[in-house]
Amino acid sequence: MFLKPIKELFFKIQMLKHQSREKIVHVLLFLGILISRFPFIEYGYGIDPDAWRVASVANTIYTTRDYVASRLPGYPVQEITYALLPFKNAEGFNFFDSSPKLIMCIVF
Numbered sequence: 001m002f003l004k005p006i007k008e009l010f011f012k013i014q015m016l017k018h019q020s021r022e023k024i025v026h027v028l029l030f031l032g033i034l035i036s037r038f039p040f041i042e043y044g045y046g047i048d049p050d051a052w053r054v055a056s057v058a059n060t061i062y063t064t065r066d067y068v069a070s071r072l073p074g075y076p077v078q079e080i081t082y083a084l085l086p087f088k089n090a091e092g093f094n095f096f097d098s099s100p101k102l103i104m105c106i107v108f
Helices: 003-041 049-064 076-084 090-107
Strands: none
Touching (some): 003 090, 049 076
């Protein structure tokens, strides 16, 4: 009877140790992904012409408030999302593209 509360307390302590270890692993994974993206953020839009077109169209959509497709059939979700972002530079777009990886690291 007296041992039951002690066993429960011991079990809770073990669970806390496991949870803190798990949190440390998640934080290290998050930082690893974040650091691995930094070298690629400053390289601009790259050599793919589609990336340049999307950036150009995002700026056009932002300034004119009219949708223009960057390529047919068009990718309105990406183009309008980029137009709504507060930054209109390659570094911002590249970081925005990296953010789903970081979010998935946190969620899962």
